[in-house]
Amino acid sequence: MNTTGSLWKRSVNGRTALLYLLPSIILFSVFVFYPMFRTIYLSFFLTDQAGNAAINVGFENYQYLLGSSEFQNSMKATILFVLYTVPIGIILALFFALLANEKLKGIGFFRTMYSSTMGVSVAASSVIWLFMFNPSIGMFNRLLQTVGLPQIQWLLDPEWALLSVSMSTIWMNVGFSFLILLGGLQNIDEHLYESSRIDGAGYFYRLRRITLPMLSPTLFFIITISLINAFQTFGQIDILTKGGPSQSTNLIVYSIYREAFVNYQFGTASAQAVILFVIILIVTILQFKLGERKVHYQ
Template sequence: MKGSSSLHAKQSIWKKSLNARTALLYLFPSILLFSVFVFYPMFRTIYLSFFLTDQHGSAALFVGLENYAYLLESQAFRNSIKATVLFVLYTVPAGVILALFLALIANEKLKGIGFFRTIYSSSMGISVAASSVVWLFLFHPSVGMFNRLLTLVHLPEVQWLLDPDWALLSVSISTIWLNTGFSFLILLGGLQNIDGYLYESAKIDGAGYWYQLRRITIPMLSPTLFFIITISLINAFQSFGQIDILTKGGPSQATNLIVYSIYREAFVNYQFGTASAQAVFLFLCILIVTILQFKFGERKVHYQ
């Protein structure tokens, strides 16, 4: 009996080992890609954040935490943090609410609604560069459409991208439009997965549209909303293309978000050490926001 039990245990261990090796073999391509494009750059960035570097990005002098201390004392970096926080507050809530509104409209069973679904999701197929160029013309102070409309209603023209009070809001508007297509498609898919029997039962009980929206639609859509809010937060912290094309961080550093500040510090000023410290700071901010989102936001998510 002991010999049979020992043999069975050895076979079980050998089978588990074989399964582990098979799993690693299947995972190897993904592990290799993540190692080259994610893990190595991440650890390299953390390493460089403790050094002063030369123009080629090589570590030259170990300074410890001095790069981080410099950032905390830098007024420009504090302005970048403020601009980034405001940008996130401008874009994420407005973008999610707009996408939800469009998804609710497009989910109605009306003739020709497919055309509007295509229009609402069209921004998803446009690159950041192309859309930013379009918005650059719309915001133009003399020939832009927005100032033309203000002139028609006898309102003063606005220097959309040249006025520090308007520049961040203008870039936020273009970002909301750019991200609406993706959020709209995901939310529409979530709405179409809600069982129609729930609405039929509610109608039989005399429930109106707003009651159904509050008691059925939003709770059943909460996993999708949770996903969209999380992704939108991460994307907002990482926005770069529209800043580079529309304002280049100006005017007066009003739109100098942390990502653009990292770019300028590394590839304009060739200070890769302080740029790496900013990148580590941004990573920690996104990590903390995501953890808080999962800790507090997921409590209100209904998965059934």
């Protein structure tokens, strides 16, 4: 028997499978893997206006970034933004999901209301919040006025801008987190509660001993996704503040966008993109390491 022939025959499974995988593999290669390597490559170069690598500068782009106050500012703003939005966002969504998981009449209506922000795009939400933050006719300053508090320049005051953007972002993301957490709550086996009720356990005891441990895989998932999403924030910055005032809201993706497509500095922009990639990689790995220990799988 011909050995190449039999090898060809034996690999028929592999070849057919490859056919099914081919569209994904091609698309991932062209739009994910190639550009990732290209970004790393470009980060070591000065580029021309068209984005071609011109002069190899080694690690100078990175050295420049780490020394530049603008980039340090951007990193600081990004980390603060993540700290402002992720924990509060998840706690709120969890609270809503716990409420909406009660078996009451008309609960479907409330579930729809809580998840509604998922149907509102970042651009649309940003425009709505831009109006609410308007210093003269916006809702927030009117509320402050009625209770006799001083007015706040929400998006124009460097002290407040990042907080304001964070507030609006928490709102934008709460619908998705809610939906995922509610799904997780509904997957918890009813019998667990029935046995605990016989023992006369209170609501908060059940929450701490049954609900949260059983929900931990879902919580773990939504924390990871929220962290990654927060690092990728762009639309609300572009519409609400354009990175200002005095760069207080210049989050990393906005900074990459400006460096690349406004200043045409593709080398330093790529270096920032690589840093973003490394941060997300670390977050994901840390999450999985911690998750493995803490998470309770059913």
